[in-house]
Amino acid sequence: MDASMIKKDRMKYSKNKFSSNFALLSILFNIFYFVSIYKSDIGNFYYSIIIGESVIYNLLFMLFTFLCSEGVKKYSLGYSVTLVVIGILQTARIFYLPARAHGTVLEIGGVERAVMDNAQYTRVIVFLLISSAFAVIGGVVGIIRNRVLTAYTNSSAT
Amino acid sequence: MAELKLQNLNKIYDNNVQAVFDFNLDVKDGELIVLVGPSGCGKSTTLRMVAGLEDITSGHLILDGKDITTMPPKDRDMAMVFQNYALYGHMTVYENMAFSLNLRKENKNVIHEKVLAAAEILGLTDQLNKKPSQLSGGQRQRVAMGRAIVRTPKIFLFDEPLSNLDAKLRGSTRREILLLHKRLKATMLYVTHDQTEALTLADRIVCMSMGHVQQIGTPLELYDSPANLFVASFIGLPPMNFFDMKVTGDTLCGSDFKVSLKPEEKALLSSYEGKEITLGVRPEDIDEGGQIDLSVFSNENLGQTTLVHGHAGKIKMTCKFRSWCNYKAGDRIKVSFRKMHFFDKETTDAIRQSK
Known part of the structure; x- marks a missing residue:
């Protein structure tokens, strides 16, 4: 058996730790995101249905990403695709809460103030993009490895 | 290596x-x-x-x-x-x-x-x-x-x-x-x-x-x-039977039975004449028929072999016969020893031919 075949054969007995770890890193950067976003507590911008949705989404995100981190360990195609979708949604989240907060100016005590200043906005976006990138890369690697393993298993079976 | x-x-x-x-x-x-x-x-x-x-x-x-x-x-x-x-x-x-x-x-x-x-x-x-x-x-x-x-x-x-x-x-x-x-x-x-x-x-x-x-x-x-x-x-299952015997000429005398010695065994025990030794006999080295009286108290059939436990006088003895036996408690049978091992009573070492 040559080295490339051994590498493929190894996949039958080893976990896809790369994708799994990337999924966990995605969760980590999402945590950085949501501990950063509410720092600028200006007026009552966040005190609406928007905060409820955000909290629920964060919980769902962590739950499903964690499930995916376990699923992709076993080279599951379904979990890998789900991880890619979660990654894309992380990028889309930029336009849901951070962009809205950044674009909103409230008048407090006769002084106009932005809900989210540029520095915080940049920081929050970077966290979301990194979280998104980790999830997408983990998912894509999972899909590729699933295909390689499936092809190898089929060829060795015949 | x-x-x-x-x-x-x-x-x-x-x-x-x-x-x-x-x-x-x-x-x-x-x-x-x-x-x-x-x-x-x-x-x-x-x-x-x-x-x-x-x-x-x-x-x-x-x-x-x-x-x-x-x-x-x-x-x-x-x-x-x-x-x-x-x-x-x-x-x-x-x-x-x-x-x-x-x-x-x-x-x-x-x-x-x-x-x-x-x-x-x-x-x-x-x-x-x-x-x-x-x-x-x-x-x-x-x-x-x-x-x-x-x-x-x-x-x-x-x-x-x-x-x-x-x-x-x-x-x-x-x-x-x-x-x-x-x-x-x-x-x-x-x-x-x-x-x-x-x-x-x-x-x-x-x-x-x-x-x-x-x-x-x-x-x-x-x-x-x-x-x-x-x-x-320690080696052997069931374990070896041991008897205290006295060397008397070409005979080993125990409290309840005697055993005749072959010439080479007599030569081996020549320096123990009149002394006590320990005789060891493996259960599988005991045959049915012979001079020694055995009063059976239990019979265990193991398929190919049968373990027969009994008393020769006051001494307990276990025999392993290569046949299916159906002895009952109280039956009296005769047995003989096919191969014997001799041990010094004081040192517990085996008595062997000096080289």
Whole structure:
């Protein structure tokens, strides 16, 4: 058996730790995101249905990403695709809460103030993009490895 | 190539209890040595000293000409298989077997090939993705052996590896170890308190008692020519019958029966004329018919053989007959001895022809 075949054969007995770890890193950067976003507590911008949705989404995100981190360990195609979708949604989240907060100016005590200043906005976006990138890369690697393993298993079976 | 010499090994614990006394043994390359003895006789302590898990109080351990007495266990190039398997429960069989090689940071492809080869030898190829909790006791022990095999150590050490298995599994795993030894041609040290394991596996047996080596020899030597009363009583199932007898001419006189001596036996016991000795007779060396009266008190049919327990006068005796017998308690039968072993009553050593 040559080295490339051994590498493929190894996949039958080893976990896809790369994708799994990337999924966990995605969760980590999402945590950085949501501990950063509410720092600028200006007026009552966040005190609406928007905060409820955000909290629920964060919980769902962590739950499903964690499930995916376990699923992709076993080279599951379904979990890998789900991880890619979660990654894309992380990028889309930029336009849901951070962009809205950044674009909103409230008048407090006769002084106009932005809900989210540029520095915080940049920081929050970077966290979301990194979280998104980790999830997408983990998912894509999972899909590729699933295909390689499936092809190898089929060829060795015949 | 792995030759091991144990020279005057002693082990004294901090509380001044001496577990091993002057242990000497030369293990040849590819040899399977079994250390056998009752619990607490020092066999596991000896094995742990060889592995480096116990400090050696005095003596030397020489591996291939190199003194490894004080060498740390990790540098000794020995692999140990424990009674309780010592597998990692959260890892798969594959990961358990690859663990030590991963720690050494060996090439992953090389590790893979070694693990697959070991799994093939042990019949574990289909179990590689399972966790230890999903395996039977025998399979777990095979994984533990696999973990040792992949390291390709100079010496394999087994510390009662079959003790946790049921009788049937013990038999099959024992045969696997024997096949493994023949296949790998590796030097192995095997500790057990089970004489059946010792007799079936060993190239040579080291019989121990109370920290002392009682006899070193092939299984046949220990069975056929035990060095002393302890070895005679420990090796053999059911154990040997012992009788106190007095040497009187060409007869051995006991309190309840007499036994005639053959000329060569008489010559052997010539220096014991008029003295008391211990006569040992294995149950399988007793035949039906003869001069000795036996009052039967129990009859155990084992299929091919029958164990008959009885009294010759006041002395208990166990016979193993190669036929299906149906004696009842109280039956009186005649028996004779086919082969006898003689032991000095004071030293308990076997009486042998002086060379």
